[in-house]
Amino acid sequence: MSALTYKLIKKDSKNKARRGEITTPHGVIQTPVFMPVGTAAAVKAMRPEQVEELGAEIILSNTYHLYLRPGHEIVREAGGLHKFMNWNKPILTDSGGFQVFSLGDLRKITEEGVEFRSFIDGSKHMLTPEKSIEIQNALGSDIIMAFDECAPYPAGREYVKNSLERTTRWLKRCKEAHKDTERQALFGIMQGGMYPDLRKQSAEEITQFDLPGYAIGGLSVGEPKEEMCEILDYIDEWLPENKPRYLMGVGTPDYLFEGVERGVDMFDCVLPTRIARNGTAMTSSGVVNIKNAKYERDFTPLDHECDCYTCRNYSRAYLRHMFKSNEIMSSMLLSEHNLHFLVNTMKNMRKAIEEDRFSEYKREFYEKYGY
Amino acid sequence: MSALTYKLIKKDSKNKARRGEITTPHGVIQTPVFMPVGTAAAVKAMRPEQVEELGAEIILSNTYHLYLRPGHEIVREAGGLHKFMNWNKPILTDSGGFQVFSLGDLRKITEEGVEFRSFIDGSKHMLTPEKSIEIQNALGSDIIMAFDECAPYPAGREYVKNSLERTTRWLKRCKEAHKDTERQALFGIMQGGMYPDLRKQSAEEITQFDLPGYAIGGLSVGEPKEEMCEILDYIDEWLPENKPRYLMGVGTPDYLFEGVERGVDMFDCVLPTRIARNGTAMTSSGVVNIKNAKYERDFTPLDHECDCYTCRNYSRAYLRHMFKSNEIMSSMLLSEHNLHFLVNTMKNMRKAIEEDRFSEYKREFYEKYGY
Numbered sequence: 001m002s003a004l005t006y007k008l009i010k011k012d013s014k015n016k017a018r019r020g021e022i023t024t025p026h027g028v029i030q031t032p033v034f035m036p037v038g039t040a041a042a043v044k045a046m047r048p049e050q051v052e053e054l055g056a057e058i059i060l061s062n063t064y065h066l067y068l069r070p071g072h073e074i075v076r077e078a079g080g081l082h083k084f085m086n087w088n089k090p091i092l093t094d095s096g097g098f099q100v101f102s103l104g105d106l107r108k109i110t111e112e113g114v115e116f117r118s119f120i121d122g123s124k125h126m127l128t129p130e131k132s133i134e135i136q137n138a139l140g141s142d143i144i145m146a147f148d149e150c151a152p153y154p155a156g157r158e159y160v161k162n163s164l165e166r167t168t169r170w171l172k173r174c175k176e177a178h179k180d181t182e183r184q185a186l187f188g189i190m191q192g193g194m195y196p197d198l199r200k201q202s203a204e205e206i207t208q209f210d211l212p213g214y215a216i217g218g219l220s221v222g223e224p225k226e227e228m229c230e231i232l233d234y235i236d237e238w239l240p241e242n243k244p245r246y247l248m249g250v251g252t253p254d255y256l257f258e259g260v261e262r263g264v265d266m267f268d269c270v271l272p273t274r275i276a277r278n279g280t281a282m283t284s285s286g287v288v289n290i291k292n293a294k295y296e297r298d299f300t301p302l303d304h305e306c307d308c309y310t311c312r313n314y315s316r317a318y319l320r321h322m323f324k325s326n327e328i329m330s331s332m333l334l335s336e337h338n339l340h341f342l343v344n345t346m347k348n349m350r351k352a353i354e355e356d357r358f359s360e361y362k363r364e365f366y367e368k369y370g371y
Numbered sequence: 372m373s374a375l376t377y378k379l380i381k382k383d384s385k386n387k388a389r390r391g392e393i394t395t396p397h398g399v400i401q402t403p404v405f406m407p408v409g410t411a412a413a414v415k416a417m418r419p420e421q422v423e424e425l426g427a428e429i430i431l432s433n434t435y436h437l438y439l440r441p442g443h444e445i446v447r448e449a450g451g452l453h454k455f456m457n458w459n460k461p462i463l464t465d466s467g468g469f470q471v472f473s474l475g476d477l478r479k480i481t482e483e484g485v486e487f488r489s490f491i492d493g494s495k496h497m498l499t500p501e502k503s504i505e506i507q508n509a510l511g512s513d514i515i516m517a518f519d520e521c522a523p524y525p526a527g528r529e530y531v532k533n534s535l536e537r538t539t540r541w542l543k544r545c546k547e548a549h550k551d552t553e554r555q556a557l558f559g560i561m562q563g564g565m566y567p568d569l570r571k572q573s574a575e576e577i578t579q580f581d582l583p584g585y586a587i588g589g590l591s592v593g594e595p596k597e598e599m600c601e602i603l604d605y606i607d608e609w610l611p612e613n614k615p616r617y618l619m620g621v622g623t624p625d626y627l628f629e630g631v632e633r634g635v636d637m638f639d640c641v642l643p644t645r646i647a648r649n650g651t652a653m654t655s656s657g658v659v660n661i662k663n664a665k666y667e668r669d670f671t672p673l674d675h676e677c678d679c680y681t682c683r684n685y686s687r688a689y690l691r692h693m694f695k696s697n698e699i700m701s702s703m704l705l706s707e708h709n710l711h712f713l714v715n716t717m718k719n720m721r722k723a724i725e726e727d728r729f730s731e732y733k734r735e736f737y738e739k740y741g742y
Contacts, residue, residue, distance in 0.1 A: 041692065045699040047680075070667070070692040078670050078688055086684045296441070299449050309418075313457045317449055321412065321441040328416040328699055 003142065004185035004212040006031075006244045006265075012358040016236040016263035019353040022213075022244055024090040024142040025183060026082065029057045031244060031265040032349055034256065034342045035092060037273065040065045041075070041085040044273045045331040046339070048087040054308060054340040055347060058090040058142075060268040063135050064099035068118050068125070072138035080140030092143040092268070095132045095174075095189075098217075098249070101150050109149065111166065129173035133186075141184060145215060146174040148189040153222040160193035161201075167191045167217075168205040175209055185212040187246060193218060194227050196234060203238035214239050215246040216264070220255060229258055236263035253282065253345060254371050257362045260349050267346075272338035277331045279323045282341045286370040288316075290334065295320045308340035309333075374513065375556035375583040377402075377615045377636075383729040387607040387634035390724040393584075393615055395461040395513040396554060397453065400428045402615060402636040403720055405627065405713045406463060408644065411436045412446070412456040415644045416702040417710070419458040425679060425711040426718060429461040429513075431639040434506050435470035439489050439496075443509035451511030463514040463639070466503045466545075466560075469588070469620070472521050480520065482537065500544035504557075512555060516586060517545040519560040524593040531564035532572075538562045538588075539576040546580055556583040558617060564589055565598050567605060574609035585610050586617040587635070591626060600629055607634035624653065624716060625742050628733045631720050643713050647705035650694045653712045657741040659687075661705065666691045679711035680704075 003025055010019040020031040036043050036051055039062045043051050051059065061081060066072060078084040081091055100107050100114045107116035113128030129147040136144035148167040151160045171188050178186045188206035192199035206214060216235060219228045232247070239245050244265040250256065251269020259267060272282065281288040283303035288295075290302075298316040310319070310333040322330035345365070352361035374396055381390040391402040407414050407422055410433045414422050422430065432452060437443060449455040452462055471478050471485045478487035484499030500518040507515035519538040522531045542559050549557045559577035563570035577585060587606060590599045603618070610616050615636040621627065622640020630638060643653065652659040654674035659666075661673075669687040681690070681704040693701035716736070723732035 040696040040698060041689070042696075042698050042700040045703070047700075047703070065696075069696060070688065074668060074688060074692075077668060078686060084686070084689055086689075297445060297448060315449060315455070317441065317445060318412070318455055318457075321445075325411040325413075325436075325440060327411060327413050328702055329413040329418075331699055332416070332418070332703070 002185060002212050003182055006213065006242060008241060010354055012353045013356055014359050015261050017260050017349070017353045017358040018263055018265065019350055020244065020265055022265075024058075024185070026088060026090045026142050027057065029090055030350055032260045032346055033057060033266055034251070034346045035060045035266065035268040036339050036343070037062075037268055037270045038085065038087070039270070040069070041081060043335075043339070044277070045328070045335045046273075048085065050309070050336060051087070051339065052089065054336065055343040056089075056339065058092060059087060060092045060094065061085075061139070061141065062096070062099065063093045063132060063139065064096035064127075066093075066139060067096060067127075067135050068120055072135040076138040076140070082140065090143070091141040093136050093139055093141040093145065094248070095136070095145040095147040096127050097132070097148050098150050100127050101152075111169075113147070129170040130177040133174050133177040137178070137180065137184065143213065144178065144184050144186050146171045146186060146188050148191060148217055150218045150221070151191065151193050153194070155193055157195060157198070160191070160195060160198055163193075164191040164198055164202040164205075167202065171206055171209060175211070187211060187213040187215050189215045189217040189248070190239075191218045192231075194223055194231065196231065199231055199234065200238055203235075207240060211243070213244040213246060215248050217248050219247065220250045225255070225258070228255070229262070232259060232262040232264065251342065253342070253365070253369060256342070256345065257349070257365065261358065261362065272342050273335045276334035276338045279330065279334065281334055282338055285368055290316065290319045290323050292320075302337055303341070306337065306341065306344075308337050310337040373556060373583050374553055377584065377613060379612060381725055383724045384727055385730055386632050388631050388720070388724045388729040389634055389636065390721055391615065391636055393636075395429075395556070397459060397461045397513050398428065400461055401721055403627075403631045403717055404428060404637050405622070405717045406431045406637065406639040407710050407714070408433075408639055408641045409456065409458070410641070411440070412452060414706075414710070415648070416699070416706045417644075419456065421680070421707060422458070422710065423460065425707065426714040427460075427710065429463060430458060431463045431465065432456075432510070432512065433467070433470065434464045434503060434510065435467035435498075437510060438467060438498075438506050439491055443506040447509040447511075453511065461514070462512040464507050464510055464512040464516065465619070466516040466518040467498050467506070468503070468519045469521050471498050472523075482540075484518070500541040501548040504545050504548040508549070508551065508555065514584065515549065515555050515557050517542045517557060517559050519562060519588055521589045521592070522562065522564050524564070526564055528566060528569070531562070531566060531569055534564075535562040535569055535573040535576075538573065542577055542580060546582070558582060558584040558586050560586045560588040560619070561610075562589045563602075565594060565602065567602065570602050570605065571609055574606075578609075578611060582614070584615040584617060586619050588619050590618065591621045596626070596629070599626070600633070603630060603633040603635065622713065624713070624736070624740060627713070627716065628720070628736065632729065632733065643709035644706045647709045648702045650701065650705065652705055653709050656739055661687065661690045661694050663691075673708055674712070677708065677712065677715075679708050681708040
């Protein structure tokens with residue numbers, strides 16, 4: 001019995017958008033889904049009950065950060081990540097690969113894995129496929145990700161081809177290292193940069209492993225949206241229909257729509273909470289920068305169409321005052337709203353797919369949002 | 372009809388501790404009471420519902436801060452401070468006096484009032500008794516404080532005598548400026564430094580105004596605890612029994628006990644939330660510095676005797692991890708705990724007074740806390 005099953009509920013007849021359901025040991029997830037990010041075992045500035053109340057059904061946490069601090073053995077001793085952080089719904093952990101590759105000069109890639117220095121104390125560490133799985137096993141997340149090599153953008157064809165083939169070899173090692181497949185579902189990651197034929201090669205290679213789900217890595221790494229969409233255009237063809245598809249690190253509303261329209265089921269991004277801490281909100285009528293002087297005496301809610309805690313109880317004038325006063329409350333209230341906004345937008349997408357009007361909903365949303 | 376009534380419920384037979392009840396336009400307050408501080412229209416890192424859930428019945432907000440930002444006229448336009456900040460229980464505002472006197476070289480005191488420069492933009496402002504009342508009227512708090520002159524510690528007799536006499540003259544101006552006594556209750560403030568005879572003079576002068584409550588100002592300003600207690604020893608004698616007594620700016624557990632034992636009814640302090648943001652917790656067995664390495668693998672709650680949200684759901688290891696990771700969650704969880712601790716300690720004091728065993732409870736608490 002696999003830790004994860006995917007059920008396809010309905011496909012939109014006019015595009016590739018699909019409505020599904022993922023079942024994990026910690027509960028069921030309606031897809032397409034947006035996963036709030038809780039990097040260091042906390043969704044920043046949010047109590048877990050609040051994350052749940054706003055409708056999130058799964059969160060993501062970062063292996064790289066938890067490995068370095070507090071250390072995966074401490075999380076294991078605490079009874080696993082769910083218990084440690086007081087979140088009893090599904091958790092997905094990434095592999096740490098993306099973070100260590102992003103370290104630039106501070107890391108060295110070999111066939112064995114990646115050597116890097118800690119951002120906390122400069123100490124030397126080695127992350128390998130086996131080590132990443134060991135850490136994620138200790139964390140006890142419901143979905144664990146294979147340790148892959150994410151090529152930068154732009155990157156030459158040879159570099160990308162080598163990366164994707166190494167990613168396949170590492171996936172083999174990950175699968176062999178991961179024993180308890182009834183407790184945690186391992187997802188493989190497709191690479192291949194912006195080269196459709198290499199993407200196809202990667203998809204063919206990773207799907208050979210018959211895993212419970214597949215991710216699309218190496219997108220949203222700096223390329224123009226059109227280039228990303230060109231790759232996504234193929235995923236419905238290249239990835240099996242009966243497995244969930246996860247587009248990693250994507251979180252602006254338009255990217256979510258473009259992904260869902262092409263058959264993506266899962267997304268994650270730090271964007272909603274990060275811009276919240278910077279005083280920026282996503283609303284049904286577009287982006288609001290709460291610092292703006294025009295909100296000084298604006299006693300209306302942040303988003304007139306929103307029923308989140310923040311919009312039910314506070315005015316733009318109050319939110320601006322909180323931000324200007326450097327109050328933690330500012331991050332708390334804007335994070336709540338932004339997460340609610342994306343989670344609720346996904347909910348609306350699911351409903352639109354059920355009613356076979358995803359394209360219409362997308363058009364309406366874009367018009368109001370100002371895309 | 373006054374905005375505030377005080378009912379004395381019970382006195383402890385072995386000391387001056389008293390159990391009472393204050394009724395205000397926004398609800399009833401059981402005394403003795405600890406008031407969490409929400410300086411800039413927010414209790415730092417806490418949603419108002421959480422402040423209410425942990426048992427707080429009244430909070431304090433700072434006139435000086437709200438006058439400078441966002442401005443009292445904006446709060447008035449928002450419908451008053453309660454609505455602006457989403458807190459529907461009683462609010463007490465201070466007069467701004469203590470803050471402007473603390474500015475040192477940045478302020479100039481005259482009989483008219485205090486001229487000072489804004490900490491935000493350096494602009495010049497003048498706070499007078501009339502202005503302080505005007506601001507507090509705009510804020511709409513249930514209890515407003517007279518604009519007083521708080522002498523520093525130490526201060527010579529002449530200086531202190533002049534301050535307290537000016538405080539009386541300013542109280543007269545405050546009372547004349549405050550019209551809507553059915554909506555907001557004005558408290559006078561006793562000064563007189565560490566000189567018992569001057570304290571007595573101040574008490575006699577301010578109680579002439581027959582106000583709904585009286586505060587003891589100018590204590591906990593740097594003097595040894597014994598000196599503070601020497602003054603507090605007299606307050607039950609000098610201040611009327613049928614009015615609440617408020618000891619300003621006091622928040623360490625021992626000061627609360629010493630105050631209550633001498634007949635004080637109300638306290639406020641930024642301490643619980645400020646030390647929380649610094650990683651320090653007050654627990655039934657004393658102060659805990661969560662940064663300490665010994666908590667790295669401590670999977671027990673912060674305080675074994677506590678039933679607050681934080682202690683019900685998180686371990687010391689998690690709290691330490693949150694602090695070390697600079698997560699806002701650290702401030703959120705420790706603020707919750709520390710406020711709950713003081714509010715709950717006051718609840719226990721009230722129960723002890725009802726059962727005529729306040730001194731015993733004080734002794735037990737001190738022993739466990741490590742005083």
